[in-house]
Amino acid sequence: MNVTLTAVVLLTTAALCYAADAECKYRKTRKLALHWPDPSNCTRYYRCTNRSVKREVVCAEGKVYNAKTGKCSNNSEGLCKLTLAMPLDLTVNPCANEISGVYLAQPGYCRNFYICSQNQAYPQICDAGSRFNSTARTCVPDTNSECWQNKCVSEKNGTYLPNESSCSSFYLCSAGEAIEQECGNGSYFNTTKRICLPDPDGQFCWENLCIGKRDGEFVQNIMDCYSYYVCVAGKPIQQYCPEGSYFDSAEIGCVPGKCLPNTTEIPTTDTTTSTTDCIIESTEVTTPVTEAACDCPGGYKEGALVPFPNYPENCDKYYECSNGKLEEKECGEGNRFNSALGVCEPDV
Template identity: 25%
Template structure:
């Protein structure tokens, strides 16, 4: 390693940590909720966040009181769920403020132990974290064997019901039309608006697309409701299944589902169960993810349907006139079917799809779309 590289990398770590968000993005949670909603904090029973215009602002209860997300107020007794609120134990225990700590099972990830607690980061450019020099280093200087598959891409999925008030409807980070509701801190339901409506987070109802900006769709892997419903456990080591986002999948490792992200430009293919180029992946997901195109083909529509994308997020969808097909390479409806592999419907693709290749990742307790829409609209009107 060239002289002075360790000190440079240590400085890079400090700069990265000073601007990096913690593993849990509270603003992305706020985007799922009505304005002025309050959410519990991940680091203290006495702290909480107020959601104002989609942004999270940190707040603290007065000394000796604790925040209760269900009453949306500070109370005299800490809620029973608070002890399990944090996503991890304190990784900075025993480390001085301003130092760095390794992430268990990862070669590339580290914690910066700042005044606000542990903040996780990742070494750039295929470097590994060297706990001896407290810096990002070449693997030739610090050989490391990760216990996780693609550990730098793994994400800790959280239980949203530990942060969000029970009994209210809130949005889905992966779908404009999707909604969720917590019954308590351990069970929830999820569904989707019907009749081409989308979920309006500002009013907690299903609404017309023209009235909703879908800002709640961030594709934040930490907010994957399907992963939360799995409970994080699995039985067959090495088993793979698709995640909510096109570019992610799960692998069963040490009896737990571990979320893995494909490399840039790749989608998870549910047939081959590998990461492949985006334009050849068979995967029922938001195909706006990872593209700068304004319009892309929709999955499973025999290439007649398309999605309207803004900065990699699906905002609306449409269908070409009868007899025409959408071609995302040409950017419009054409007379000839481009026959993209992801356009084929489930019935026509069943002959070429291997058994069990398209995994069921529907959240447990899901209500039918029509019933859910009625329930959400009725309760929101009360």
């Protein structure tokens, strides 16, 4: 009996000694590197043993953690890329329910991310010219310039660049960094003149459609008749009609059926508009018009492919200009839209 109890105790002890740690199981499941840094100290890191047990490693004096090799290397090589900033005191802590060693993208940014350690979020940033890959959980080269934070890498100080995801803001280049700037209320960024211009009626920028309107008021979306905007605190919030219906500006609501041929005001310059009947979802034209008359809002030509709002977050979607309307398209699973080339390509 004593022999049996002793054997059970020994087996239980052995199981406890080699129980897989959550951090190691997490990294193995996602095929991530089995080592990660201590975000508060470049000379200390963690690695998983063959039995998936987490071990802390402290580098010798003059050496730091090497993320490529998972070992300690000479500090003279400039290997320490950590910000070594204090953990953030956030109202909503992204690492509150995460295990140590998890890398999380920082919302609204493409180079910034967090390293979770002891349920605290340590802010980090990828080098200029790279971006944070949420799938690989690491920084990768931004070869296709997908990250807005890299727009100014080769630009002069003081250069103004358009923000593809917002018509009422732009980027100011400073020391190679892109700093987002807002145009004044009721104005938009003119991509040709590279300045902010008045847009009190939302004629050139959908983000200005709700200026002066009551909360809860509905506004037509001239680019998509199957959706509309609801005004909240002067800002338009996009909503979608139920399947099989469209937004009727006369009824100020969604009605059954498909979009009917209608008259759409299309901005042609900064100061004038032209009114033309362009058939939606048809090749017919109600009145003789020139080819340019069916350009899409924003001056896009027939057949032009346009990045989707909040690109690159919605990197698999884009708009196609067709009969005066910007139609939403998708590249398909495993692909993304290359805004520079205007084509869909594998998301590798």
